[in-house]
Amino acid sequence: MENKTLLLEIGTEEIPAHAMPNILDQLKTSAEAIFKDNRIAIGAIKTLGTPRRLALLIDGVATRQADVSEERRGPSSKIAFDAEGKPSKAAIGFARGQKVKPEELITRDGYVYAVIHQAGRPTDELLKEMLPKIICGLSFPNNMRWGDLDFKFIRPIRWLVALLDEEIIAFELANVKSGRISRGHRFLSAGEFSIARAADYIADCEKNFVLVDQDQRRAMIVAEIEAVAKEHGGRAEITDDLLEEVLYLVEYPTALAGAIEQKYLSLPAEAVITPMRDHQRYFPVKNFEGALLPLFITVRNGGREYLDIVRHGNERVLKARLEDAKFFFEEDRKKTLEEHREKLKTVVFQEGLGSVYEKTERLEKLSSKIASMIKASDADRAHALRAARLSKADLVTGMVTEFTELQGVMGREYAKLDGEPIEVAVAIDEHYMPRFAGDAQPQSTAGRILSLADKIDNLVATFSRGLIPTGSQDPFALRRQALGIVNMLVEAQWSLPISELVDEAMDLLGICDDDRREKMQSDVADFMKLRLKNVLAPDIRYDVIDAVLEEVDDIYAVTLRARAVEHFLNAPDSARIVQAFVRAGNIAKKSLAMSIDEKLFEADAEIVLCKAFNAVKVVASELIAKRDYVGALEALQKLAQPIDSFFDSVMVMAEDERVRSNRLGLLKSIDALVKGVADFGKIVL
Amino acid sequence: MKFQELVFALQKFWSERGCVLAEPYDVEKGAGTMNPFTFLRVLGPEPWNVAYVEPSRRPADGRYGDNPNRLYQHHQLQLIMKPSPDNIQELYLESLAAIGIEAKKHDIRFVEDNWESPTLGAWGLGWEVWLDGMEITQFTYFQQVGSQDVKPVAVEITYGLERLAMYIQGVENVYDVEWTAGVTYGDIFHQNEFEQTSYAFDLSDEAMLFDLFEKYEREAVRVIKLGYVHPAYDYVLKCSHTFNLLDARGAISVSERTAFIGRVRKLARMCADCYVKQREELGYPLLKKSEVKA
Numbered sequence: 001m002e003n004k005t006l007l008l009e010i011g012t013e014e015i016p017a018h019a020m021p022n023i024l025d026q027l028k029t030s031a032e033a034i035f036k037d038n039r040i041a042i043g044a045i046k047t048l049g050t051p052r053r054l055a056l057l058i059d060g061v062a063t064r065q066a067d068v069s070e071e072r073r074g075p076s077s078k079i080a081f082d083a084e085g086k087p088s089k090a091a092i093g094f095a096r097g098q099k100v101k102p103e104e105l106i107t108r109d110g111y112v113y114a115v116i117h118q119a120g121r122p123t124d125e126l127l128k129e130m131l132p133k134i135i136c137g138l139s140f141p142n143n144m145r146w147g148d149l150d151f152k153f154i155r156p157i158r159w160l161v162a163l164l165d166e167e168i169i170a171f172e173l174a175n176v177k178s179g180r181i182s183r184g185h186r187f188l189s190a191g192e193f194s195i196a197r198a199a200d201y202i203a204d205c206e207k208n209f210v211l212v213d214q215d216q217r218r219a220m221i222v223a224e225i226e227a228v229a230k231e232h233g234g235r236a237e238i239t240d241d242l243l244e245e246v247l248y249l250v251e252y253p254t255a256l257a258g259a260i261e262q263k264y265l266s267l268p269a270e271a272v273i274t275p276m277r278d279h280q281r282y283f284p285v286k287n288f289e290g291a292l293l294p295l296f297i298t299v300r301n302g303g304r305e306y307l308d309i310v311r312h313g314n315e316r317v318l319k320a321r322l323e324d325a326k327f328f329f330e331e332d333r334k335k336t337l338e339e340h341r342e343k344l345k346t347v348v349f350q351e352g353l354g355s356v357y358e359k360t361e362r363l364e365k366l367s368s369k370i371a372s373m374i375k376a377s378d379a380d381r382a383h384a385l386r387a388a389r390l391s392k393a394d395l396v397t398g399m400v401t402e403f404t405e406l407q408g409v410m411g412r413e414y415a416k417l418d419g420e421p422i423e424v425a426v427a428i429d430e431h432y433m434p435r436f437a438g439d440a441q442p443q444s445t446a447g448r449i450l451s452l453a454d455k456i457d458n459l460v461a462t463f464s465r466g467l468i469p470t471g472s473q474d475p476f477a478l479r480r481q482a483l484g485i486v487n488m489l490v491e492a493q494w495s496l497p498i499s500e501l502v503d504e505a506m507d508l509l510g511i512c513d514d515d516r517r518e519k520m521q522s523d524v525a526d527f528m529k530l531r532l533k534n535v536l537a538p539d540i541r542y543d544v545i546d547a548v549l550e551e552v553d554d555i556y557a558v559t560l561r562a563r564a565v566e567h568f569l570n571a572p573d574s575a576r577i578v579q580a581f582v583r584a585g586n587i588a589k590k591s592l593a594m595s596i597d598e599k600l601f602e603a604d605a606e607i608v609l610c611k612a613f614n615a616v617k618v619v620a621s622e623l624i625a626k627r628d629y630v631g632a633l634e635a636l637q638k639l640a641q642p643i644d645s646f647f648d649s650v651m652v653m654a655e656d657e658r659v660r661s662n663r664l665g666l667l668k669s670i671d672a673l674v675k676g677v678a679d680f681g682k683i684v685l
Numbered sequence: 686m687k688f689q690e691l692v693f694a695l696q697k698f699w700s701e702r703g704c705v706l707a708e709p710y711d712v713e714k715g716a717g718t719m720n721p722f723t724f725l726r727v728l729g730p731e732p733w734n735v736a737y738v739e740p741s742r743r744p745a746d747g748r749y750g751d752n753p754n755r756l757y758q759h760h761q762l763q764l765i766m767k768p769s770p771d772n773i774q775e776l777y778l779e780s781l782a783a784i785g786i787e788a789k790k791h792d793i794r795f796v797e798d799n800w801e802s803p804t805l806g807a808w809g810l811g812w813e814v815w816l817d818g819m820e821i822t823q824f825t826y827f828q829q830v831g832s833q834d835v836k837p838v839a840v841e842i843t844y845g846l847e848r849l850a851m852y853i854q855g856v857e858n859v860y861d862v863e864w865t866a867g868v869t870y871g872d873i874f875h876q877n878e879f880e881q882t883s884y885a886f887d888l889s890d891e892a893m894l895f896d897l898f899e900k901y902e903r904e905a906v907r908v909i910k911l912g913y914v915h916p917a918y919d920y921v922l923k924c925s926h927t928f929n930l931l932d933a934r935g936a937i938s939v940s941e942r943t944a945f946i947g948r949v950r951k952l953a954r955m956c957a958d959c960y961v962k963q964r965e966e967l968g969y970p971l972l973k974k975s976e977v978k979a
Contacts, residue, residue, distance in 0.1 A: 013774055013795070014794075014795035014796075014797075014812060016797035017796075017797065018797070051795070142799060142810055144809075144810040144826055144828055144838075145826075145828065145836070145838050146769050146826050146838050146840075147768045147769050147770075147771065147837060147838060148768045148836070148837035148838070155810070156769075156771075156826075158771065175771075186778075186788065186793075187788045187789050187793070188789075249794055249796065250794075280818055282818075298792075298818065300792040301792055301793075301794055302789075302792055305789070305790070306789070306790040306791070309790050309791060309817070310791060310792045310817050312817075313791065313792075313816065313817025313818060313819060313852070314792075314817050314818035316817075316819070316852075316857070317817070317818040317819045318818070319857075320753070320754055320857075323753075324754075346938075348938060
């Protein structure tokens with residue numbers, strides 16, 4: 001069948017850069033689904049985008065919808081045919097209703113069927129309805145209306161191009177009629193241009209100074225930035241986030257460098273980079289030793305003409321921002337962090353939960369508790385406590401008030417300048433980690449202690465106000481913090497009971513009511529459980545995760561148990577062993593007591609099992625205490641054979657109640673020991 | 686181009702495009718949006734095109750006249766077009782050309798900025814416009830004002846006049862901007878900046894301001910209940926400015942802040958509701974006129 005190329009271009013006012021990747025994905029998915037629903041075969045599908053346009057380019061579009069045959073069931077054969085085998089009234093009526101002749105009905109499985117052939121309609125006709133549907137099917141984080149329309153889109157739609165090869169697919173949406181007229185670059189092109197054939201789209205755009213293909217544009221941006229950086233003897237720091245944003249801020253990129261006055265480079269590097277990168281979307285440039293060079297690179301939405309004007313303008317703006325930063329820095333330095341800390345008394349932590357000053361007092365106590373739990377050295381403890389005291393002092397400095405993303409970073413820099421030990425400075429910075437999904441974890445012991453203290457305090461405080469994250473609602477980023485706790489405990493290999501920290505945090509926050517305390521413990525445990533699940537999910541079987549999640553107080557141990565069980569299940573005869581454990585566990589549910597009286601054993605098999613248990617128990621308990629769960633499972637599996645023999649020859653439910661409960665007691669004891677590693681009943685064999 | 690020539694040029698440009706050229710409103714306010722020519726007039730179905738300069742007071746932004754960019758009071762040129770024209774971006778870029786900013790020679794970008802004013806119960810979507818990396822304009826399609834849907838949608842364009850003038854004149858300090866030949870911005874405003882900042886940060890009488898807030902609030906409610914939206918709205922503006930003064934003084938804690946904003950929003954909403962009803966009762970005079978014209 002003949003194939004054509006389809007172009008749909010939605011011309012808009014500037015779409016927010018951060019929304020573009022998702023919109024382009026949606027556009028593709030939605031187009032694929034709608035073409036499939038309409039039974040139109042298509043080839044390669046490509047979505048393209050710039051700030052001012054979303055485009056869909058599809059190759060190999062069949063010119064007709066696929067024909068379709070549908071069978072519709074009618075009356076049963078018994079009713080459909082009379083004694084001579086001729087169609088009955090019922091069959092004739094059914095055939096008429098389906099617009100087929102009675103003799104065309106077919107019989108199968110005791111029923112008659114009408115076969116309806118539906119010839120495919122021409123694609124161009126269908127597209128008139130499909131294309132608006134594709135556009136309307138897109139959803140956005142923020143919708144808007146414009147003019148006097150009710151129609152909503154991410155930004156106003158100003159033109160529409162819809163071509164199937166040369167042919168215009170005519171439709172109207174949001175008061176705009178589709179056609180072949182597109183618009184070029186706002187400032188470089190002559191304005192409107194006409195597209196003759198869908199397949200010419202990318203080339204036509206380029207002639208009009210629009211690099212519509214984001215992959216091509218991204219490559220060009222990177223090449224431009226790298227060339228400019230090289231020219232100045234440095235290397236540009238191209239972060240993915242910023243590159244992706246700049247990509248959707250320009251249609252025709254040209255990179256250029258601007259100068260930074262040397263005097264601003266005496267500021268901490270982050271204090272220079274943050275206004276540059278986060279506020280101005282400039283790329284910082286470093287020399288090959290990693291030191292910041294006195295220049296920035298910006299990507300202009302335009303060509304090489306008048307670059308000096310653009311450079312000068314951008315230099316002025318950055319200068320004003322850095323001048324602000326320098327002013328704040330120098331003002332801040334007139335006081336030490338210890339002195340700034342006083343002002344935290346006036347800063348509310350969370351409604352009804354006192355000041356941030358009081359929070360730092362809690363952090364000192366929590367840090368002390370954690371230091372004891374992990375048997376930290378005296379130095380680590382002292383550093384953690386000092387860092388806890390100063391941890392929030394930078395929040396009231398001018399620099400952090402102006403550039404909030406520098407919290408912790410300025411604390412670190414000011415602590416260094418105050419002459420605090422470097423460990424204290426590092427811990428102040430690290431305690432906010434991870435600052436975003438995928439960010440680094442704290443590495444120093446003091447940083448880890450303080451980070452854990454801060455996150456536990458945040459969780460308990462926020463939960464105490466009933467603000468447990470649900471759905472997309474997580475204004476305090478508690479999920480990220482809880483995930484940070486899990487990852488950090490695993491990385492640090494710290495075994496400690498979270499519930500004791502939660503208890504301490506509640507004491508410090510003055511949460512006394514028993515019911516509230518109990519609920520808090522279970523809410524926090526449930527919350528941590530979900531994060532643990534996420535951490536384990538990529539490389540641990542889901543049933544293994546379920547088998548170890550019953551008890552999550554010691555998070556690091558949970559992950560070790562999960563890995564040990566996963567390892568154990570890979571052994572060839574693990575299934576048999578698991579079955580033995582499960583069998584013992586199932587019947588043990590019938591008993592509560594764990595007492596064993598060896599004198600009451602009658603059969604050889606139970607005496608053997610009891611002996612085996614006594615021997616294994618000593619070894620396994622010791623290994624479990626050392627968190628050697630692989631070793632513990634190796635020891636435990638020695639019980640499988642005796643368990644099997646026991647069940648083969650011993651009747652658990654003996655008539656003598658004492659004998660019966662003694663046997664149950666033995667099984668219960670075995671089950672309890674095994675469950676110290678995992679609940680094998682959850683394992684899917 | 687002198688500061689006042691910049692203002693003339695923009696006024697002329699928008700005047701020629703059918704806008705009412707209005708004068709600033711004479712009650713203190715933080716932004717041109719609070720002028721009743723915006724806040725009230727964007728409500729309801731009537732068309733409305735207006736441009737005016739608005740001296741805007743932001744007590745917390747004052748720097749005693751010491752900072753080259755930050756001001757207690759700055760000037761906005763505010764434009765409202767309702768319904769928003771289809772070619773509004775192009776019109777805006779033409780207006781820049783009218784003050785000597787040729788797009789081809791610069792890097793002009795529309796960078797997402799979703800505007801929200803909790804005090805006015807208003808929000809909209811749009812951009813900040815960047816000229817070679819500098820924000821020169823807020824460009825917003827109002828979606829809600831006074832907690833009411835804005836329909837048809839009004840577009841608001843707010844030019845930061847000081848920034849534009851500094852850029853055009855190539856000066857690094859706002860006080861060096863030439864207002865007209867031989868008279869600088871500093872000559873006119875520096876002492877005012879120093880005094881107003883000192884007052885807002887150091888000298889204002891907190892107790893009196895709290896008292897005034899209460900009184901203004903009561904009066905606004907009393908008058909709005911009588912159905913007189915314009916005098917009531919003046920008191921809403923006074924509440925808002927009084928709140929800003931208290932805020933700059935550090936007299937309002939974080940938690941109280943939300944409550945104060947809520948009180949002003951409630952008043953603003955009452956005015957918006959009352960205004961919409963009033964226009965309906967008047968039979969939407971501007972709507973009739975535009976129909977006749979069409």
